[in-house]
Amino acid sequence: LIKQYFSGVVPGDIFTDLHRQGVIPDLLFGDNHLHFRWISSENWTYTKSFEVDKNILKFSTLLLRLKGVDTISSVVLNGVALLKTNNQFVEYVVNVGGVLAEHNQIQVHFSSPVSYAAEKSKEYERSHGHLVPPVCPPTIFNGECHPNFIRKAQYSFSWDWGPSFPTVGIWKPVDIIAFNGYFIDDISWTTERTAEFWVVHGEAQAFMDSKAATVGFDVEIESLDISRHFTYNITEKVDREKLKFDIKIPLKKVKLWWPNGQGQQKLYTIKLRAEDREISRRIGFRHVELIQDYIDAQQKDKGRHFYFKVNDRPVFLKVINHSLGIKFCS
Structure with a gap:
């Protein structure tokens, strides 16, 4: 068994790391992607x-x-x-108290996503007696099979707009959280418009x-003179707690956020302070409705409307699929 070591970057992935070190060429040039499927x-x-x-x-909790x-x-x-x-789409948190030291070495051993998906498909077929379609992408895609058996970006096994790059890697940051008692990690929110107020339904994520x-x-x-x-x-x-809170703001105090071409995209800064920690985010206020009423209530077979209102104004929305061939999440 021959082992070779190359410098990597986190966040990153194996394809971009190998290219950065000059081990492989630009995989988006020509048909290079076909020659490095291994x-x-x-x-x-x-x-x-x-x-x-x-x-x-010395902190009581180390994560x-x-x-x-x-x-x-x-x-x-x-x-x-x-x-x-x-699962590529979730974060993982583990207590490392008693394991973490002044001098440390961490290893993340990755298994082939292609082999894993194929094995999971075989396991399912053995236990249920049938395959789960789609088994493989169209031949012209030059992709890999069984992406539906792995919780990973499905396009990485190939898509109609780009080549197949089933990556492995640490594609988001890694950190150590040290605290006594509790640690406010982040905040999230939704906004709701009522007859008199905008209501910020907030949630602070805390490690305990x-x-x-x-x-x-x-x-x-x-900027809205709000402090609670x-x-x-x-x-x-508990190890983790979601701390919910509501803030009411009179409608007249708020400048609305509008889609491009409809008005300004007004954003406010919302801050959370806990002990010596401050979290700052941007927040906008807009009311969105999907309208699906009948074209003719007396002749329902004519079908329904399908359009959006933003802040009570009908708007036209369109979507395009813009791909530059870049398929690496990191």
Whole structure:
């Protein structure tokens, strides 16, 4: 068994890493993609040595977070198997207390997505007595079979607008989260228009140290003179909590967000502050409706309308499929 090592980049993937190191040519030139299909049939390992400040190790909770792993892998830290991954579209978080040290080595061992999908298809056929279509893409695509048996970007096995590149790699950032008590990670929201108010339905994602705790934070939209404090008493032992909050804003105070060509795309800055951490995001306010009423209520066989209203104004929407042949998520 011959092992070769090349420098890689995270976020990244095996195709772009090999090209960056001059191991393979530009796969988007000519028919190069046909000559390097073997890459997707191999197993690959990403490894890195890194240091951690000893003061970080004093926190009560230490988490390793991989925001995006593509796709079938096992993760090993300092010789300890931490977890296995099988879904490109989710993040993975694992407690590394007692494993993380000042000097560390992490390895992510990737299995071939092509081989994995083929094996899962065989397992299904053996247990159910039939295949799940579509088994393979059209021959002209020069793609790989059984993408429906792996939780991975389906186009990577080929599509009508681009070649087949079933990648492996760490396509989103990796970080270590260290905290005592709790850690507010991010915020998300939806907006709702009522008769008198815009309502921001917010959600703060918090990591917990699995002990009962009181969590408090402030939410601010400075340009709208909005400032609210929220407190939560967490009585159950949880690792992760979604802390919901609502903020009402009078309709007249808000400038609306409009689609391109219909008006300005007004955005406001919303900030969440918790202890020594501040999270800042941009938020817009618009009301969208899909209209599907009958063309003629007396003659329903004429069918229905299908159009959108944005902020009570009918708008024309169109979609194009713009592909430049770039097929690497990272």
